[in-house]
Amino acid sequence: MAELEEVSSAKCFGGYQKIFKHKSAELGSEANFSVYIPPIFTQNETFPVLYWLSGLTCTEKNFIEKSGFQQYASQHKVVVVGPDTSPRGLNIEGEEDSWDFGTGAGYYVDAITEKWKNYRMYSYVTKELPTLVQQNFPVDPTRQSIFGHSMGGHGALICFLKNPGMFKSVSALAPIANMSMSPWGMRAFTAYLGPDKEAWKEYDATELVRKQAGKGGEIPEILIDQGTEDEWFKDGKAYLLPEHFVDAAKEAGVPVKLRMQEGYGHNYYFVSTFIRDHFEHHAKHLTK
Numbered sequence: 001m002a003e004l005e006e007v008s009s010a011k012c013f014g015g016y017q018k019i020f021k022h023k024s025a026e027l028g029s030e031a032n033f034s035v036y037i038p039p040i041f042t043q044n045e046t047f048p049v050l051y052w053l054s055g056l057t058c059t060e061k062n063f064i065e066k067s068g069f070q071q072y073a074s075q076h077k078v079v080v081v082g083p084d085t086s087p088r089g090l091n092i093e094g095e096e097d098s099w100d101f102g103t104g105a106g107y108y109v110d111a112i113t114e115k116w117k118n119y120r121m122y123s124y125v126t127k128e129l130p131t132l133v134q135q136n137f138p139v140d141p142t143r144q145s146i147f148g149h150s151m152g153g154h155g156a157l158i159c160f161l162k163n164p165g166m167f168k169s170v171s172a173l174a175p176i177a178n179m180s181m182s183p184w185g186m187r188a189f190t191a192y193l194g195p196d197k198e199a200w201k202e203y204d205a206t207e208l209v210r211k212q213a214g215k216g217g218e219i220p221e222i223l224i225d226q227g228t229e230d231e232w233f234k235d236g237k238a239y240l241l242p243e244h245f246v247d248a249a250k251e252a253g254v255p256v257k258l259r260m261q262e263g264y265g266h267n268y269y270f271v272s273t274f275i276r277d278h279f280e281h282h283a284k285h286l287t288k
C-alpha cells in the first residue's frame with residue numbers, strides 16, 4: 001500500500017477535513033491532496049466519492065478553504081477528494097515563470113513532450129489517486145463523480161467523457177470548455193502535447209463531446225454554471241467558450257444544462273454561491 005502522510009486534520013460539520021501527502025509515481029514528485037470524510041455513524045460504512053479539480057494557480061487548499069462545500073458533503077454523506085493542480089518542484093526550466101503555465105497549471109493532461117513528461121495529471125487523477133483513495137478511505141468505488149472550476153472544469157469534463165462508466169455524473173463551474181481554441185489551452189497544449197492538433201482533440205471537452213453522437217441516451221445531464229461578469233468570458237473574451245461545448249453537445253445529443261449566472265465573476269464567491277446546487281446534482285446519481 002502506498003505511504004500516505006497526514007499533513008492536517010480539522011473537524012468540520014461533524015466530519016473531518018484532511019490533507020495528505022505522498023510520493024506520486026505518475027508525477028515523479030511529492031503530491032498533496034485533500035479529503036473530506038463525512039460523519040461516520042456505522043462501522044464499515046462506505047460513502048460515494050466526489051472528485052473536485054481546481055483551477056489555475058490553485059493548490060489542494062483553495063477549494064477546501066473558500067467554497068464552504070463541507071456542509072453539503074456532510075449533509076449528503078459524500079467523501080470529497082481534491083488533488084493539487086500540477087507536479088511541483090521538478091526544476092523544469094520555465095516551470096515557475098507564469099501563473100497560467102507550468103506549476104499550478106497541469107491542465108489535467110498526460111504530457112507527451114520530453115521536457116514536460118512528468119506532467120501527468122490526467123493519469124494521476126483517473127488512475128493513481130482513485131486507487132490510493134480506494135485503498136485508504138471508506139469509499140464505494142462504484143459510486144464516483146467528478147466536478148471542478150475553470151481549468152478543473154475542463155479536467156472534470158474530459159475525465160468524465162474519456163472514461164465511460166467510471167463516473168456517475170459530472171458538473172463544472174466556468175470550465176475551459178474548448179481548450180484548443182482558448183489562449184490558455186493553445187499555449188499549454190503546444191508545450192505539453194506538441195504542435196499536432198489531432199493530439200489536442202484527446203483532451204478538449206468540446207471535441208470529446210462531439211464524439212459522443214449516438215450515445216447521448218447513456219450520458220446523464222451535464223451541469224455547467226457560468227458567470228456573466230467573468231473576466232475570462234465577458235465582452236467576447238474567448239478563454240472559456242462554454243457555448244462551443246453546448247453547441248457540440250446539442251449536435252451529439254448529449255444533455256447539458258448551461259446556467260448563465262447574472263453578475264457573477266470567475267472567483268470563489270461565484271463557486272461558493274452555486275456549490276450547493278452541484279452537490280444536489282451529484283447526489284441524485286451517487287446516493288443509493
Ligand SMILES: N[C@@H](CCC(=O)N[C@@H](CS)C(=O)NCC(=O)O)C(=O)O
Nearest residue numbers: 055056057058062099150151267268
Ligand atoms: N490572477 C488570478 C487569476 C487566476 C484565477 O482566477 N484562478 C482561479 C482559477 S482559473 C482561482 O481559482 N484562483 C484561486 C483563488 O481564487 O483562490 C490568480 O492568481 O488567482
